[in-house]
Amino acid sequence: MTSQQTKLVFSLCFAVLFAVMSGTMFNVALPQIAKDYSLLPTQVSWVVVGYGVIFAIGSVTYGKLADLFPVRRLIVVGLSIFCLGSICGFFAGHYGFVIAARLIQASGAAAVPALSMIVATKYFPPEKRGHVLGYVSSTVALGMGVGPILSGLVTQFLGWSYLFLIPVISLFALPLLQKTLPAEKPASGGSFDALGAVLLASGIASLLLGLNVSGWFFLAGVILLALFVVQIRRSPSPFVQVRLLANKPYRLLLFIGMLLYFCLSSALFLLPLLLKEANGLQAGSIGLVLFPGAILTAILGSHFGKLSDRFGSPAIMRGAVLVMSLAFAALSTIIGFSPVWIGVFIAFVNLSFSAIQSSLGSYVSRPLDRSEMGVGMGLFNLSTFLGNAIGPALASRFLELETARWNLLTTSPYHSFSNAFLLLVAVALSSLLVLAIVQLHMRGGKRAARQQKETLPT
Structure with missing residues (x-):
């Protein structure tokens, strides 16, 4: 890479680090926030649930806006909003x-990972893209660890x-990003389905509020999502491409992603509350x-991609889901046992999820045509981020x-925590059933394509 490209990658990774940390840091602080404001678990969960819903919608939004506006302008706007929210939170x-x-x-934070992926594919040659995305992935793992x-x-x-206040440090990346990102002219003739984005975000938030607050919110959420479906069917540039959802293997893989991200986010929400209540930490x-x-995970995570290439994504996913399920059963x-054992089994959860992440990310592109890759992977990210948001809402x-x-087998009086982890075992294992259905459909599709090819006249 040239000197300018190296500086660009460094500044992007610097911003990604703080965006990722902002999403994970508040999990540990939830018990103290609940104590300070005398909140129930369902109430304090919105510190992470609200962030997750907006982050999910925002990631897709910035990806679509990048087709209309220069990336350099969007990343400045995103980081500025990110830091504005951080300062407001400190004084709240x-x-x-x-x-x-x-x-x-x-x-604001949603701009960083979405635009980083676009920068890697738009401004780097094909032989360098994997290298750049590897740096970004390592930074994500580092942020989750630190x-x-x-x-x-x-x-x-x-x-x-x-x-x-910690995310405010990300502003130091702005001067270097401004200097190293290429100047672009705004695109002409495009459009953005803002109404679709608003209907989807408000619909999901209302459904989650309905689960935790009042059934009226749930009803409002159903109505808003119905309006969202109407909107994306009539919009010339819909927020979500309906035609992709007609692809059954792809649709089922989106569901698997949502289930497994739901499991991880639920576990990361439950553990700090558990360690505070049962262990007094x-x-x-x-x-x-x-x-x-x-x-x-940060150290070993990069090796799972190689294993997926060698043994196949489905095999790695099956093994990783089984390990995750056993770890949930152990938790x-x-x-009430020593926190050391809790740390050991959550390490197994993290490692298995890293294997799932790399293999599922590769496998989900299989049912898609080359022309559908960009939109398809954007929709996959949306489904996984939504799983991240829904997990803490339902767990609380x-x-x-x-x-x-x-x-x-447990002697602990904290039955709700124990039962919650048993439910995560069931959710994780259910993803294996869905994966088996996906494989049957994909094999059937290959067989049909082969038979069609054989019947063509030579």
Whole structure:
């Protein structure tokens, strides 16, 4: 790479680091936020749920806006909004303002990963793209590893409100990004389905509020999503391409992605609350429990892609889902045991999810034509980010049900936490059934294509 390209990659990775950390840091601080504002799990979950919903919609939005506006302008706007939300959050004195600040943060932070992928494919030659995306992926893993321990230390010794100030450091990337990103002219003749984006975001948020607050919100969510379907069918440039959803293997792979991201985000939401309640740990110690697994993933995660290429994505996914399910079952059983064991099994969860992420990302492109890749991968990212948002919303609701003991092997009185992890076992294993259906459809498609080719006249 040239010197300018190296500087561009460095500045992008610097911004990605803080965008990723902002998404993971507040998980560790949730017990303290709940204590400070006297919140129930369903209420405090919106610190991460609200961020996740806006981040999901925002990632697709910035990807579409990049077809109409220069990337350099969009990334400046995104980072500026990200930092504005961070400053607002630091000075927020009421829980409602904290949530508002998180939503502003997410609407800006969503620009960073979406535009980083576009920069890698748009401004680098094919032989360099994998190299650039590898740096971005490593930065994501590093952010997920550093986030929990930094969050724990800041929350314990300074207070969780100081977590809002950390992303402001990302502004230092702006001068270098402005200097290294090529100048572009705005595209002409394109359009953006803003109404579709608003209907989808408000519909999903209303559904989640319906689960946690009132059934009227749920009804409103159903109506908004119905209007969203009408909008994308009539719009010349719909926010979501309906024609892709007619591809059954692709549609099922989107569902698998949502299920497995749901599992991971639920676990990362439950664990800090569990470690606080069952083990009495402070935020700094909670970060230390989660740190080793995330760092192992950062170190070993790049090797799973090679395994996927060698043994096939479905085989790696099956093995990784089984390991994740066993780890969830173990976490359901050892609640109240030493935090060391909790750290060991969450490390297995993180490692198996890294294998799932790399193999599923490769496999989901198989049913798509070359012309559908860009839109198809954007829709895949949307489905996984939504799984990330839905997980904490449903997990927090389940905790408040105070269910009786389901796991006969556990002696812990914290039955709701134990049962929640058993449900994650069921959700993870259900993805294997969906994967089997996908493989049957894809084999049937290949067989039909081969028979059609054989019947063609020579």
